[in-house]
Amino acid sequence: MLWPRLRRGLTPYLFLAPFFLTFIAFWLGPIIASLIYSFTDWRGFASPRFIGFANYSKLFADPRFWVALKNTLFYGVVYVTILNVSALALALCLDSLWLRFKNAVKVGFFLPVTISLVVAAVIFEMIFAKGVGLLNIVQKGLGLGEIDWLGDPRFSIWAIIILRVWRALGYYAVIYFAGLQGIPTDVKEAARLDGCSPWQVTRHVTLPLLKPVILFGVIMSTIWALELFDEPWVLTKGGPADSTLTIVIYLYQAGFQYVELGYAAAVSYVLTLMIVAIAIVQKLLSGREVA
Amino acid sequence: MTMIDRRAVLAGMAAAAAMPAIGNAQARSKITYWAWTEHVAAANAVKGEFEKQNPGITVEVVNLNPFDLQDKFLVALAAGAGGPDVALILQRRFDGYLPTGGLLDTTAAMAPLKDSFPASVYASLGTGGKTFAVPYDQNPAVYFYRADIFEANGIKAPLETWEDVVAAGRILAAKGIFIGHVSSPSGVPGVANLVQYLQSRNAQIFGADGKVIRDNTLARETLQFYFDLARKEKVVFESRNNAPEFFQAIKESKIAGYAVPAWAIFRLQKEAPEHAGKWRVMPWPKWGKDQPATTGAWGGNVLAIPKVSRNKEAALKWAMFIGANELTQVKIWQEGHLVPAFAPALRSPELLKGEDYLSGQSIYEAGLKDRTLNGFNYFDWAKAEVIIGNALDLMFGGKTSPAEAWAEIEKQLAGQLGR
Numbered sequence: 001m002l003w004p005r006l007r008r009g010l011t012p013y014l015f016l017a018p019f020f021l022t023f024i025a026f027w028l029g030p031i032i033a034s035l036i037y038s039f040t041d042w043r044g045f046a047s048p049r050f051i052g053f054a055n056y057s058k059l060f061a062d063p064r065f066w067v068a069l070k071n072t073l074f075y076g077v078v079y080v081t082i083l084n085v086s087a088l089a090l091a092l093c094l095d096s097l098w099l100r101f102k103n104a105v106k107v108g109f110f111l112p113v114t115i116s117l118v119v120a121a122v123i124f125e126m127i128f129a130k131g132v133g134l135l136n137i138v139q140k141g142l143g144l145g146e147i148d149w150l151g152d153p154r155f156s157i158w159a160i161i162i163l164r165v166w167r168a169l170g171y172y173a174v175i176y177f178a179g180l181q182g183i184p185t186d187v188k189e190a191a192r193l194d195g196c197s198p199w200q201v202t203r204h205v206t207l208p209l210l211k212p213v214i215l216f217g218v219i220m221s222t223i224w225a226l227e228l229f230d231e232p233w234v235l236t237k238g239g240p241a242d243s244t245l246t247i248v249i250y251l252y253q254a255g256f257q258y259v260e261l262g263y264a265a266a267v268s269y270v271l272t273l274m275i276v277a278i279a280i281v282q283k284l285l286s287g288r289e290v291a
Numbered sequence: 292m293t294m295i296d297r298r299a300v301l302a303g304m305a306a307a308a309a310m311p312a313i314g315n316a317q318a319r320s321k322i323t324y325w326a327w328t329e330h331v332a333a334a335n336a337v338k339g340e341f342e343k344q345n346p347g348i349t350v351e352v353v354n355l356n357p358f359d360l361q362d363k364f365l366v367a368l369a370a371g372a373g374g375p376d377v378a379l380i381l382q383r384r385f386d387g388y389l390p391t392g393g394l395l396d397t398t399a400a401m402a403p404l405k406d407s408f409p410a411s412v413y414a415s416l417g418t419g420g421k422t423f424a425v426p427y428d429q430n431p432a433v434y435f436y437r438a439d440i441f442e443a444n445g446i447k448a449p450l451e452t453w454e455d456v457v458a459a460g461r462i463l464a465a466k467g468i469f470i471g472h473v474s475s476p477s478g479v480p481g482v483a484n485l486v487q488y489l490q491s492r493n494a495q496i497f498g499a500d501g502k503v504i505r506d507n508t509l510a511r512e513t514l515q516f517y518f519d520l521a522r523k524e525k526v527v528f529e530s531r532n533n534a535p536e537f538f539q540a541i542k543e544s545k546i547a548g549y550a551v552p553a554w555a556i557f558r559l560q561k562e563a564p565e566h567a568g569k570w571r572v573m574p575w576p577k578w579g580k581d582q583p584a585t586t587g588a589w590g591g592n593v594l595a596i597p598k599v600s601r602n603k604e605a606a607l608k609w610a611m612f613i614g615a616n617e618l619t620q621v622k623i624w625q626e627g628h629l630v631p632a633f634a635p636a637l638r639s640p641e642l643l644k645g646e647d648y649l650s651g652q653s654i655y656e657a658g659l660k661d662r663t664l665n666g667f668n669y670f671d672w673a674k675a676e677v678i679i680g681n682a683l684d685l686m687f688g689g690k691t692s693p694a695e696a697w698a699e700i701e702k703q704l705a706g707q708l709g710r
Contacts, residue, residue, distance in 0.1 A: 045391050129535040151476050151690060239682035240476030254329060256362045256549025258675045259369055259391075 038265035048262060055266035065267075066240050068250040075157055076225035076247070083165050083172060084217050086208075090169065091176030092202065106177070110170035117167075121234040124163045125150070128235075150236055153243035160231050160244055168224075172217050179213030180206065221281050226275050247271050252281045302466040317612040320605040322376035324585075327357040327362065329554050329627035330379055330484040330592070336626040337619050341612050348605045355398040357381065358479065365599065368393035374597045376606035380417055383483075383590035383669040383683050385424065395424040395596040395603055397610075401425065404615050407634050409431030411666025417591060425607075425614035426632035428623065431488045431575075431586045432554040433658030435559065437547040438571040438650075440468060449573030454515070456548070456576050460526025463547055470548040471527035472537065473520060480532035482591075482676045484682065487550065488513050490667045494602045496675070496704070497668040503705040511697040517688060529687070546635075551574065552589050553628040553654045559649050568650045572658040586662040590669070591632060629658065671708045678703045 042048035128149035149159040232244040255264030365375030368391040370409040416422040460470035474481030494509040575586035620636035645651035686696035
């Protein structure tokens, strides 16, 4: 009598077990392990030795960490702003009735999302090339002079921003477009009947109703921005003169080039705390009605 | 016979037919070899012969980006899993792998061949009288130049000294042509480029004891010279290594000289096939008429075997086959223009054969045969490259002078590496 009841009770847990086992083995386990390692001098070869907060002290005393932090935050603010404003503008255009070839435009903007990073990097290396690159040819044509996009520390981070916005724009535009499609048309109709101009409808009806989607877009793009690695690694390896050094490149160098795994774990925890803090602040700033 | 019976019989027959194949597969050892570009071509050219000589072993050659390879292999050693059976390791990074304790001891295999390799190469294979790798190649530099441009401007090659190079460079610079290349911003290849200049002058950064040499006048002067080529004399083209603008300048005949290892001929052939017959090669210039005839290198490579390899014996056989075998080492020259580390191979007439792209000139005979390669002390090079690269970038960015840049390099290397 007991066994059939027990079996019935266990069945759902057995079905859920694969998820929880993999979650514990590949998510929770490493998260806890890396927290422990962040307090050790582990280099992967000998047994780790507990060193307290020494890795964290070393981290905050390293000028390269602060350079990486500054670069990451500057990139994050500029990238998230440009990306979300552009994606929202694009989505509003796509949502408007007057835009012809809507699907073709959507496909065109979404295409960069599907292109592999290596291909994108090769293309942009040619676009950014000093003197002979497409961007410099256009600049010279417009009388704006020549810029060494990947070689000049003043511009290298902007080159990364341009590439990243190009790659992500279509993805976020599709998210915002889906959000716009979910706004009831009768609300906008009512506003128009009340005499609102198209801008007033957008400003006072569409955008407030889109706020949860905008918050999602901003938080997600912020998280991806703080985890910036691929593009600067492929194009500039963090240079010139550390001008595109990000926290994740700094972490990669510590962990996988210098094999200072305990130190790299400390860097990863600082990054995680930063992401959580920024996400909380963004949520608080966005207002209570979004929650 | 029922349908089920027939199926069972057919399945049994298929299984029986497959048995010998399975048996063979189990008898063979498969080893993986991680390498990159020209080394992959060289390995593929000789692996058939290796498999013929060793019927029980097959070799899978895996092509990886050289810098990714170094990182992946280091992590594999730390993890004790996930690595290849044999990996090609940049000699300048090799000392970072020794503390892992994860490399196979090759002392017994290498000891009888000790005198067959340059002393500096052999010394870099390990510590305490033990070796943990097999040498592979040396990468000494030559000086490629455009014979047609030189001739049209009355420049007689080979140029004997760097003073001659600068003088010839001034003639060409007046016509908008560069006689060389400097990597700026530097990155890792830019540091390797500078090391060629330092090494050819025997200007070490670290002493043999691993300590940073302080107040290093020779190194500082060499950096000043490197900087002056670009900024004072303006005779070399400045760009990132292998950047599109560099190859565009090559194609447009704006660059008439290129000081790099012999394998760079492949880049010239690929990027500027229309220049076949126009390029030639000369030895690395001397630092003065009475100075020794030396050259520098981007750093050679060695072959390392992880202890956790499941086929250590087969892996060692492969490493010895490509690193310590005269015929194979000659082949890696033929296929990849990789200068053998194994001395007997350097005496092969095959190295004296001419190149069509260079109008029949032999790179080895014209550019390398009469040059000696100084040893160079590499320590903690993954970190050192970042420190030196950043200092070079600040120098070329106008933030520091060469003297200040070198002082900063010494200070940072000593401070951050504790050396």
